[in-house]
Amino acid sequence: MRIGIVTSGLGIARQCLRKNTSVYRTCRRQVTGSGSPLDLNVDSKTGIAVLSMNKPPVNSLNLEFLTELNIALEKVENDKQCKGLIITSSIPKIFSAGLDITEMYQPDIDRLEEFWRTLQDMWIKLYGMNCVTIAAINGHSPAGGCLMSMSCDYRIMAPNYTIGLNETQLGIVAPFWFADVMLNTVGFRQTEMALQLGTLFKTEEALNIGLIDKVVPQEEVLSAAQQEMQRWFKIPGFARQLSKTELRRPTIEKLLKKKEEDIGYFRDYITKDAIQKSLGMYLESLKNRRK
Numbered sequence: 001m002r003i004g005i006v007t008s009g010l011g012i013a014r015q016c017l018r019k020n021t022s023v024y025r026t027c028r029r030q031v032t033g034s035g036s037p038l039d040l041n042v043d044s045k046t047g048i049a050v051l052s053m054n055k056p057p058v059n060s061l062n063l064e065f066l067t068e069l070n071i072a073l074e075k076v077e078n079d080k081q082c083k084g085l086i087i088t089s090s091i092p093k094i095f096s097a098g099l100d101i102t103e104m105y106q107p108d109i110d111r112l113e114e115f116w117r118t119l120q121d122m123w124i125k126l127y128g129m130n131c132v133t134i135a136a137i138n139g140h141s142p143a144g145g146c147l148m149s150m151s152c153d154y155r156i157m158a159p160n161y162t163i164g165l166n167e168t169q170l171g172i173v174a175p176f177w178f179a180d181v182m183l184n185t186v187g188f189r190q191t192e193m194a195l196q197l198g199t200l201f202k203t204e205e206a207l208n209i210g211l212i213d214k215v216v217p218q219e220e221v222l223s224a225a226q227q228e229m230q231r232w233f234k235i236p237g238f239a240r241q242l243s244k245t246e247l248r249r250p251t252i253e254k255l256l257k258k259k260e261e262d263i264g265y266f267r268d269y270i271t272k273d274a275i276q277k278s279l280g281m282y283l284e285s286l287k288n289r290r291k
């Protein structure tokens with residue numbers, strides 16, 4: 001039941017309409033505007049925010065979408081009522097198709113650099129979130145989608161989808177910080193094989209190597225995430241947060257120290273003729289898949 005105020009643009013709902021019966025005490029606020037590719041609902045009773053990606057056809061991460069994600073993550077982090085964040089998708093069968101390849105193919109250089117900076121910022125925020133983060137992976141989650149999932153504290157996935165860092169299959173290389181997050185999640189051996197082969201793991205395979213934590217039927221992914229959140233909420237928040245920070249800080253600091261250098265590497269690498277050719281062919285193959 002939604003009884004909150006829907007705001008537009010960047011404004012967060014300032015009021016909550018409450019009725020006097022206890023059933024209405026939950027104050028759910030939709031804090032993104034209508035027509036936004038993101039739907040952020042904060043339930044002030046449970047302290048859980050649900051961020052649902054809704055950018056057809058495949059939730060690909062372009063500059064504008066990444067900017068919206070950054071704003072949403074900031075809102076959640078600044079909202080004192082939010083103790084946990086669930087990231088999911090409103091697009092059937094797709095969590096996120098990863099980076100929008102059209103941002104990298106025949107790019108405008110200023111925009112390309114801005115795109116990469118915004119991706120770095122999004123990842124730094126998500127990986128370092130103080131609140132508990134759970135990825136409710138209700139669809140395919142390749143490359144950038146896998147990065148987002150791995151950056152959460154816990155991953156619940158529906159059967160019969162795929163997840164992984166498949167960059168080499170596109171003829172490109174996963175950046176060091178994507179690799180670091182995978183390394184932190186599944187260990188060295190699985191990472192070195194998965195990155196070289198560009199493996200997209202089926203749900204069950206992902207569970208077996210620890211890339212995801214739980215498999216539940218499609219229709220239960222969100223409720224399982226809500227339930228899992230309760231386990232994390234039972235731990236004293238400060239102790240849990242500090243443990244997370246201690247473990248993740250070195251990985252985040254590594255990128256922070258090299259942010260500008262990394263943008264330069266990305267720009268120079270992606271604009272190479274051979275890479276452009278690979279990306280062009282991959283885009284073409286995606287478009288021809290349904291023919």
Ligand SMILES: CCCCCCCCCC/C=C\CC(=O)SCCNC(=O)CCNC(=O)[C@H](O)C(C)(C)COP(=O)(O)OP(=O)(O)OC[C@H]1O[C@@H](n2cnc3c(N)ncnc32)[C@H](O)[C@@H]1OP(=O)(O)O
Nearest residue numbers: 057060097098099100101102140142143144266269286287
């Ligand atoms: C020295 C070292 C320096 C290092 C430098 C760094 C180098 C760069 C690193 C880049 C890092 C990350 C890379 C990425 O995230 S790249 C993205 C990888 N993603 C994929 O490979 C996924 C591709 N998509 C799919 O497999 C499928 O679309 C799907 C997600 C399984 C969904 O399948 P579907 O059948 O439901 O939909 P489909 O018909 O395929 O697609 C619908 C339309 O969407 C277009 N599309 C799909 N994915 C993308 C995408 N990622 N970007 C842009 N567009 C995408 C697809 O072309 C269809 O378009 P249309 O309807 O035909 O016009």
